Amino acid sequence: MGMPSVQDHAVVLDLLDTATGQPLQTWRFTGQTEIVLGRALDCDVAVASPYVSRAHAYLQNVDGVWQVVAISSQQLLVNERRVALVELFDGCVFRLGPNGCSMRFSRDSQATTAPDSGQTLSIDPNNHPFLQLDRTQLMREVDEIANGDFFQNLSENLQRIRQPRKSGANPD
Numbered sequence: 001m002g003m004p005s006v007q008d009h010a011v012v013l014d015l016l017d018t019a020t021g022q023p024l025q026t027w028r029f030t031g032q033t034e035i036v037l038g039r040a041l042d043c044d045v046a047v048a049s050p051y052v053s054r055a056h057a058y059l060q061n062v063d064g065v066w067q068v069v070a071i072s073s074q075q076l077l078v079n080e081r082r083v084a085l086v087e088l089f090d091g092c093v094f095r096l097g098p099n100g101c102s103m104r105f106s107r108d109s110q111a112t113t114a115p116d117s118g119q120t121l122s123i124d125p126n127n128h129p130f131l132q133l134d135r136t137q138l139m140r141e142v143d144e145i146a147n148g149d150f151f152q153n154l155s156e157n158l159q160r161i162r163q164p165r166k167s168g169a170n171p172d
Helices: 135-146 149-167
Strands: 009-016 023-030 034-038 057-062 065-070 076-078 081-083 085-087 092-096 102-109
Touching (some): 009 034, 065 102, 076 085
Antiparallel strands (some): 009 102, 057 065
């Protein structure tokens, strides 16, 4: 059977929101052994950040092991430590310089998985799906909320609070 080749796995890089850690943008690469990260538009992963160098770092596959290597003097940060090279593993998070953006690395098997396998949905940003709002379901949910006990109690309390203002009476 042998070792999986670079073609057997995709490399996935997520640009992370610094406040929440949630992905803001995702890049997926298959069959590449080197991926350049930076601010320049010709980088494989181009991020619009003044704190990231035009060519900041690159990922490379060396004998089946992925690593990220800093090109910029700003280096990389892992666990708030400056480093020039990091060996990557699934879920590894690194930052492009002290003030740059955070990235998460993962490897993803290209094997097709069943929809109910628990895998998170992955959307190709180059193929924007058409999403449509189900207005019937929306109206059903609005009615359910508006006719629910919590909303009815809230409405009654609001009317009670506003009543003294309308009549000009002093609530004390």
